[in-house]
Amino acid sequence: MPEVISHDGSIRQDDWLVVARPAEGESLDIPAQQNALIPADLWVAGYEHFAGRADIGVWFDSHDEPEILADKVNELPVIAVNFPKFSDGRGYSIARLLRERFGYSNELRAIGDVLLDQLQFMKRCGFDSYALRPDKDINKAARCLNFFSQGYQAATDTDQPLFRRRAS
Template sequence: MPDIISKDGSINADNWTVVARPAPGDSLDLPEGPVLIPMDLWIAGQEHFSGRTDVGVWLESHDEPEALDGLVNELPVIAVNFPKFSDGRGYSIGRLLRERFGYQNELRAIGDVLLDQLQFMKRCGFDAYALREDKDASKAAACLNFFSNSYQAATDTDVPLFRRRAS
């Protein structure tokens, strides 16, 4: 079972299974236990999945989180896939889910997640991270708090540094 890193830097077993998108014409096959399914399939089968605490969704970096408007807090976990290191669209999705849509539950980063991205993901509202398999999870706690102060406002503080210094 892979590990998941919490925003406090603790490492825990990840009991959520990311279910890949089925091939065209195939049906969605859910394994036992908590699962993360593609967002559009959850929306299409919402009457079957609504209220379940063992079904969450994952979004690709090109998915529009607006599709979950009004529904986000029905989901125990929302994961955002970072398909490659240089694709930053997931950061925007995280901020939108937290700030515009008011998502309160676990927001998880999956895919090509590297240690040097963790603090930036945390500032955008992510609170769980599935590191790429070739990375050392024991270094995550240090990477989550690498900077003691940040200049910009974000989901972790709504006051920029110049205003914090003035008060």
Template sequence: MPDVIAADGTVRNDNWVLVARPAEGESLAIPADQPALIPADLWLAGHEHYAGRDDIGVWFDSHDEPELLAGKVDELPLIAVNFPRFVDGRGYSIARLLRERFGYAGELRAVGDVLLDQLQFMKRCGFDSYVLRADKDISKAARCLNFFSQGYQAASDTDQPLFRRRAS
């Protein structure tokens, strides 16, 4: 199991399993003994079966729309957003929409091609846990989460830009 980094820089063992989308004609194989992250649209399709379970979360691919779970996000203990390539920034928008428009207050995790230099920007968009790409040094994560002392613009972590914060 990979390690997961929390927004405060601590590293913990990740017990969640990301379940891949099944191939055409196959059924979803959820492990019985571990918490699992399943594709968001499949969770929604089986909502009556998964409702109330704290061992089932969802994951979004970068092309998925968070509106899919409007009104249901509070039923989920964890939502992960996949970054298929580090140059694909749609996951940042998904995170902000989940936090700001849909009011998701649970754990929001970045997975996939997650690099150290992205961590602080992901944190500002609302992510609070991260699974780094396997070839990255997790011991550097805490420093990368707080590389800049202040952000200029408003984001999920602060609702006012720096010039307004300095004026007050």
């Protein structure tokens, strides 16, 4: 079973299966007895069926808009954001919007092409769990999450820039 790393650096089993978007004309296939992350727009479309289920979370692709969940975000136990390639930074913006504008307070996970050198930046944007790319060593991730002791800018993890924190 794959593993994920939490924001505190601990490693745990990944209990969530990312369900791929079905091809056109096919239906969503959610495995029985398995926590599943389904495409966010399909969760919204099937809201009556999925609402209140603790075994269903959603995932966003980098081009998706988090506004589709607006007032429903905290009904979800896990929201994952896919990074299709390491150079695609739209997932950082999705995370900030979910945390800051929509007030999401449950687990926010980075999936896809997640590399070690991105972890601290993802953490500052509000992610609190990370499914690393399979060829990366998860045992090195804890060090990468806390490589810098302070961030200069305000972010999800602190609402004041460093110069204001130093002044007080």
